[in-house]
Amino acid sequence: MSARGFDGCKPRTHLAADPAYVRAGNSWAYICLPGDLANREIAGHSVGVRHDPDLVPAAFAMLRFPSGDIEVLHTDRGGEFTGERIERMLDVFGITRFLSNPGSPLRQRGGRIHQPSHQKELVYANTYTSVERLRSDLNRHVWWYNHQRLHSTLGYLSPVEFTQQGNTL
Numbered sequence: 001m002s003a004r005g006f007d008g009c010k011p012r013t014h015l016a017a018d019p020a021y022v023r024a025g026n027s028w029a030y031i032c033l034p035g036d037l038a039n040r041e042i043a044g045h046s047v048g049v050r051h052d053p054d055l056v057p058a059a060f061a062m063l064r065f066p067s068g069d070i071e072v073l074h075t076d077r078g079g080e081f082t083g084e085r086i087e088r089m090l091d092v093f094g095i096t097r098f099l100s101n102p103g104s105p106l107r108q109r110g111g112r113i114h115q116p117s118h119q120k121e122l123v124y125a126n127t128y129t130s131v132e133r134l135r136s137d138l139n140r141h142v143w144w145y146n147h148q149r150l151h152s153t154l155g156y157l158s159p160v161e162f163t164q165q166g167n168t169l
Helices: 055-061 084-093 105-111 115-123 131-147 159-164
Strands: 014-017 020-024 027-032 046-048 072-075 096-099
Touching: 020 115, 020 131, 027 055, 027 131, 046 055, 046 131, 055 084, 084 096, 115 131, 131 159
Parallel strands: 014 072, 072 096
Antiparallel strands: 020 027, 027 046
């Protein structure tokens, strides 16, 4: 493994997550999009009305593969990633949590791998009148992002096509 900790990892083994906030009606909602570091695929997703530890298990509940496939979860040091509930979940599945230091290159490459494009393509491009609308749009966005959106870092393939060809970052 390289100094960055994830070069050449197999799909589903190394995920990164960094929740973002979204205006929904008169309040804020939070989204969690754990991303696969091997292929940029959004592995799971969740929407919540509080910035709390419930976001992460809810995103893991949306995985299309067994949580036991995950070896490492790269995150920042936010409270949603450091509570006892998260510790138990990670222990049950044998997942090692990597908490990055503020401003570290791994944090920028790992934890925020998806956030800028999602903020631009989903969050800033739409006005959400409710959390339900955000949740519905996020479901569609995840499918589009994984199956149709072409990524320059993946040789202009979608994450699904990239993985189907046996490639990894």
